[in-house]
Amino acid sequence: MTEYTDKIKEIAKRVLTEGKVEMVIGFREGSVPMMNQPHYATSAESVDELVWDCNCGLNLANYITDKKGNIGIIAKGCDSRNIVTHVIENKIKRDQLYIIGVPCTGMIDHQKINAMFDQEILTVEESGDKITITGNGFSKTMSKQELLTENCAVCTHRNPIEYDELAGDLVEEQKDVDPYASVTKVESMSADEKWNYFEDLLSPCIRCYACRNACPLCYCPTCFVDESRPQWVGKSQDPTDVRTFHLLRAYHCAGRCTDCGACERVCPMGIKIREFTKKLNKDCLELYGWEAGLSLDERPPLDTFKTDDPDEFIK
Amino acid sequence: MKLIKIDQQSWAAGIEKVKSDYRVFGPVKEKNDHEFKLLEQNEMPDVNCQNTRLSPKSIIYPQSQVMFTYSLDESKDDCRIMKEVENVKSPMAIIGVRPCDALAFPIVRRNFDSPEYQDTYWIKAYEATTFVGLACNSACGTCFCTSAGTGPFGEEGLDVLMIADGDDLYAKSITAKGESFIQAAGWTTEAESAVDSKIDELKTAAESSINSSVATDKIKNKTILELYDAPFWEEEAFACINCGTCTYVCPTCWCFDVQDETHGKSGIRMRNWDSCMFPLFTHHASGHNPRNVKYERLRQRFMHKLKYYVDKYDNGIQCVGCGRCIRLCPVNIDIRKICYKMNSFDAESCVCEATSS
Numbered sequence: 129m130t131e132y133t134d135k136i137k138e139i140a141k142r143v144l145t146e147g148k149v150e151m152v153i154g155f156r157e158g159s160v161p162m163m164n165q166p167h168y169a170t171s172a173e174s175v176d177e178l179v180w181d182c183n184c185g186l187n188l189a190n191y192i193t194d195k196k197g198n199i200g201i202i203a204k205g206c207d208s209r210n211i212v213t214h215v216i217e218n219k220i221k222r223d224q225l226y227i228i229g230v231p232c233t234g235m236i237d238h239q240k241i242n243a244m245f246d247q248e249i250l251t252v253e254e255s256g257d258k259i260t261i262t263g264n265g266f267s268k269t270m271s272k273q274e275l276l277t278e279n280c281a282v283c284t285h286r287n288p289i290e291y292d293e294l295a296g297d298l299v300e301e302q303k304d305v306d307p308y309a310s311v312t313k314v315e316s317m318s319a320d321e322k323w324n325y326f327e328d329l330l331s332p333c334i335r336c337y338a339c340r341n342a343c344p345l346c347y348c349p350t351c352f353v354d355e356s357r358p359q360w361v362g363k364s365q366d367p368t369d370v371r372t373f374h375l376l377r378a379y380h381c382a383g384r385c386t387d388c389g390a391c392e393r394v395c396p397m398g399i400k401i402r403e404f405t406k407k408l409n410k411d412c413l414e415l416y417g418w419e420a421g422l423s424l425d426e427r428p429p430l431d432t433f434k435t436d437d438p439d440e441f442i443k
Numbered sequence: 444m445k446l447i448k449i450d451q452q453s454w455a456a457g458i459e460k461v462k463s464d465y466r467v468f469g470p471v472k473e474k475n476d477h478e479f480k481l482l483e484q485n486e487m488p489d490v491n492c493q494n495t496r497l498s499p500k501s502i503i504y505p506q507s508q509v510m511f512t513y514s515l516d517e518s519k520d521d522c523r524i525m526k527e528v529e530n531v532k533s534p535m536a537i538i539g540v541r542p543c544d545a546l547a548f549p550i551v552r553r554n555f556d557s558p559e560y561q562d563t564y565w566i567k568a569y570e571a572t573t574f575v576g577l578a579c580n581s582a583c584g585t586c587f588c589t590s591a592g593t594g595p596f597g598e599e600g601l602d603v604l605m606i607a608d609g610d611d612l613y614a615k616s617i618t619a620k621g622e623s624f625i626q627a628a629g630w631t632t633e634a635e636s637a638v639d640s641k642i643d644e645l646k647t648a649a650e651s652s653i654n655s656s657v658a659t660d661k662i663k664n665k666t667i668l669e670l671y672d673a674p675f676w677e678e679e680a681f682a683c684i685n686c687g688t689c690t691y692v693c694p695t696c697w698c699f700d701v702q703d704e705t706h707g708k709s710g711i712r713m714r715n716w717d718s719c720m721f722p723l724f725t726h727h728a729s730g731h732n733p734r735n736v737k738y739e740r741l742r743q744r745f746m747h748k749l750k751y752y753v754d755k756y757d758n759g760i761q762c763v764g765c766g767r768c769i770r771l772c773p774v775n776i777d778i779r780k781i782c783y784k785m786n787s788f789d790a791e792s793c794v795c796e797a798t799s800s
Binding site (some may be wrong): 364 | 474475476486493496497507527577583584586681682684685686687688692697700702704713714718721722723726769770771772774775776777778779
């Protein structure tokens with residue numbers, strides 16, 4: 129996807145020069161491999177820092193919440209779905225945005241790749257569908273598909289849903305993928321097995337809240353875990369409080385999550401946080417035929433009422 | 444100081460032996476990463492671990508720590524009396540502490556054990572612990588210990604420094620505590636004198652493997668307000684999501700929050716790590732928040748480590764160059780870059796530029 133960079137710079141330069149937007153939000157190259165940094169350009173000169181490659185997995189919709197003025201934003205499939213969700217939820221107006229759409233072929237999993245090698249990785253280079261990973265005394269070229277983050281590997285909305293201009297040709301959507309394979313596996317467990325599974329999943333949590341803070345859906349002025357008058361949730365490492373945070377946050381994302389994977393990508397402890405949100409995404413799909421962020425004209429199932437709602441959960 | 448040679452067999456035997464005198468902690472690989480854990484019987488510290496994901500600070504200063512218990516039962520004499528909880532019962536030893544993490548303990552001690560205040564929980568745990576370090580033979584790309592007051596063979600904060608050479612380990616006791624630990628392990632074989640030059644070679648090679656450095660020399664002479672009002676904070680904070688990762692993985696971040704939790708008629712008073720990245724950290728009871736926006740919180744973290752601490756203690760920076768915050772920051776905020784910006788910032792030229800444009 130590196131070929132998008134020049135086109136992104138060209139568009140960003142144009143919309144800034146024409147005064148269509150005051151800033152363009154994108155990524156710049158990070159100081160360590162596989163860690164690009166969200167960044168903004170405000171002038172034609174500063175767009176040169178912008179880059180695009182398979183390390184742009186953070187969700188940029190997180191950076192436009194309640195922003196004033198006109199903003200250019202680079203959006204892959206999932207970012208665009210979260211922009212749609214933001215518009216529906218009145219966090220930004222569609223006409224404030226100039227969306228530079230990026231048809232995406234997936235982002236690579238920096239945690240998985242770091243874990244594959246005992247030694248430190250010094251460079252990771254993308255060339256077409258191949259990734260070359262190099263460190264002191266080793267170099268390995270692998271197919272990008274094998275290295276994708278778990279959400280990208282099962283993504284069926286790679287092309288942006290909503291955009292003003294594209295930075296490249298639309299790509300073919302993935303078919304024959306099962307986004308909910310791991311949910312089905314958990315669903316088939318006994319109650320005890322499920323308990324142990326989630327207990328083990330959450331045991332490394334240090335409550336840094338990176339998952340929440342990287343999530344474009346988590347924009348509450350005060351999160352329930354930060355309520356102090358009265359305090360709702362304990363602040364220690366007590367497993368009950370850790371669980372409460374993760375479960376309530378997941379439910380708050382029900383019908384809104386686009387499975388962008390930002391929560392997992394940012395977790396310093398490598399927790400598979402999507403195990404919670406994916407179950408709710410699956411329920412929304414099965415009960416209401418709903419996937420978040422696909423249309424500006426439809427209300428999400430959990431903030432509307434229809435007489436033919438299935439009500440399966442209450443029977 | 445004499446150097447002890449430990450071959451593989453006596454290493455394993457020695458570690459098992461000291462477990463009867465100490466609670467022994469060491470790096471263990473769990474899932475994808477190494478963490479310091481209390482070692483069970485026959486469990487060995489992994490000396491091939493480059494460094495653990497989290498620092499060993501939680502062994503001395505746990506993320507959640509009960510300080511007092513109390514009762515709310517009016518029928519009892521001790522109702523509403525805070526009773527101190529005894530946290531440390533036996534000697535501890537932490538094996539495989541890297542020199543960067545070791546230096547963090549004397550840094551943190553300036554906060555927890557000062558002439559005015561002594562934090563009994565931290566001090567008791569610290570004093571009960573023997574720090575057995577392991578020199579680094581090669582550095583990570585994110586290491587900058589040599590410009591943060593130590594080095595790959597740094598000894599400050601350690602009781603023993605071990606050096607790995609192939610399958611052999613060499614141990615040098617630095618304090619009396621370290622001497623006792625080596626005796627308890629039964630390691631007695633003195634190394635041949637020729638080893639000294641070999642160790643010097645390893646040290647030189649290790650130091651030259653560090654390719655990151657930061658300059659902080661000019662920060663001290665700038666005024667607080669000059670840096671505080673510098674124009675780069677907002678731009679540098681743009682990507683920041685204000686999570687607690689940098690502070691929680693940092694070996695020198697020491698802030699905590701005190702909480703009471705009551706269940707029925709009994710309760711505990713505990714402390715939990717807190718983070719200056721969180722809005723709640725400075726949220727006043729009035730509702731006012733003096734650090735209401737994220738760049739102010741990011742600025743606080745770096746100003747504390749690189750300016751306020753430096754001015755207050757006149758003993759270097761509050762950073763040991765372990766590089767964890769660089770490796771684990773989800774959005775690539777890099778302390779080396781912030782250091783550079785702060786150190787090279789020239790308020791006068793900046794004002795001129797702003798006025799002329």
